[in-house]
Amino acid sequence: MLAAFAACEKDLEPYSEEQCRLNFWYLNWDNEVAMTDDIGDRMYSTYNQSDYSFYYEGLPERDTLWFKVSTMGFLSDQDRPIALKQIMQDTMENAEAGLHYVAFDDPDAAHLYVMPANADTVSIPVILLNDPSLEKKEVILCFGFDDNGTFAPGYDEFSYRVIRFTAEAVEPSAWLEGFFGTWGPVKHQLMIEWTGEAWDNDYINKMYEEDYPYLEYMNQWFHYKLEEENAKRVADGLDVYREEDGTEITIPLYR
Numbered sequence: 001m002l003a004a005f006a007a008c009e010k011d012l013e014p015y016s017e018e019q020c021r022l023n024f025w026y027l028n029w030d031n032e033v034a035m036t037d038d039i040g041d042r043m044y045s046t047y048n049q050s051d052y053s054f055y056y057e058g059l060p061e062r063d064t065l066w067f068k069v070s071t072m073g074f075l076s077d078q079d080r081p082i083a084l085k086q087i088m089q090d091t092m093e094n095a096e097a098g099l100h101y102v103a104f105d106d107p108d109a110a111h112l113y114v115m116p117a118n119a120d121t122v123s124i125p126v127i128l129l130n131d132p133s134l135e136k137k138e139v140i141l142c143f144g145f146d147d148n149g150t151f152a153p154g155y156d157e158f159s160y161r162v163i164r165f166t167a168e169a170v171e172p173s174a175w176l177e178g179f180f181g182t183w184g185p186v187k188h189q190l191m192i193e194w195t196g197e198a199w200d201n202d203y204i205n206k207m208y209e210e211d212y213p214y215l216e217y218m219n220q221w222f223h224y225k226l227e228e229e230n231a232k233r234v235a236d237g238l239d240v241y242r243e244e245d246g247t248e249i250t251i252p253l254y255r
Contacts, residue, residue: 020073022082022151023158025121051173051201052165054130056192059167061130062102066123067161072154075118082113082124083148086141087160095141095165100134102127104143115151130167138166174204179219181251184243194225219254226251 050065057063069082084104088094097103104113115122126143144160145153153159164173169185177183180191180199191199195218207215226249230240241249 018073020071020076020080020151021154022115022145023070023072023154024161025068025070025158048160049162049164049173049201051170052128052163053170053200054128054134054165054167055169056188056198056200059130062127063130064125064127065163066125068121068123069115071115071120071151075120076115078117080115080117080150081110081148082115082122082151083146084113084124084143085146086143089140089142089162092140092164093137095139095163099131100129100139100165101141102129126163128163128165134165134167136168138164138168138170140164172199172201172204174201174208176204176208176215179215179254180222184247184249186241186243187249187251190226190229190241190249191222194222216254219251222251223253 052063052065054060054063086094086097086104095101098106102109109125109127112125126141141163142160143163145151147153169188171183171188175183181187188199191197197203207218226241233240243249
């Protein structure tokens with residue numbers, strides 16, 4: 001047994017890959033760091049894509065989204081630069097650097113894209129700009145790692161992220177029609193005002209994965225809250241809540 005153990009031990013090769021790589025950091029359904037075989041269609045839409053609207057954040061001039069990055073390879077006792085690049089898409093209008101977001105090679109932002117010494121994870125920002133053109137359209141920003149001689153891209157599945165953003169009221173891709181009914185901007189705004197939560201892509205996905213019964217509860221809460229508020233409006237001589245096109249807002253009970 002000792003001889004066999006010694007032979008197995010001798011066969012182990014020390015890690016010798018000199019090229020350091022980067023991956024965007026995801027969690028799987030069990031809230032653990034995802035492996036490549038965890039990635040399926042819904043994880044792509046949930047984790048690869050972020051939907052953002054300045055509208056639901058009070059229309060600030062700019063806002064920052066943060067993305068966690070992890071390394072493959074040896075650590076370093078020095079800070080190491082991270083390079084990002086935009087990946088153009090043909091599915092919708094691409095965001096324009098300097099107009100819709102702060103360019104990744106902007107000298108004033110370079111210090112934000114660094115893997116600190118002796119670290120294997122860091123959160124890096126993407127700074128979105130609320131250009132007036134976003135009041136009437138949505139743009140897409142797909143970005144990934146650029147090989148800068150220090151880091152190269154890692155696994156294909158974890159090598160890029162996508163942000164779709166606008167200043168309009170838009171339907172989150174994670175919207176659950178079974179719980180909230182047909183999406184509408186007035187309904188969405190009421191849900192935000194009544195709860196203080198954004199009910200955006202990130203929040204809905206978080207509840208879906210971590211507290212599904214809460215969504216069932218909130219379906220009932222919203223249903224009866226809408227009935228209560230409409231009754232108050234009618235008593236005051238007002239019409240029930242409607243979308244801008246005149247459609248009455250409803251939230252059916254989940255079945």
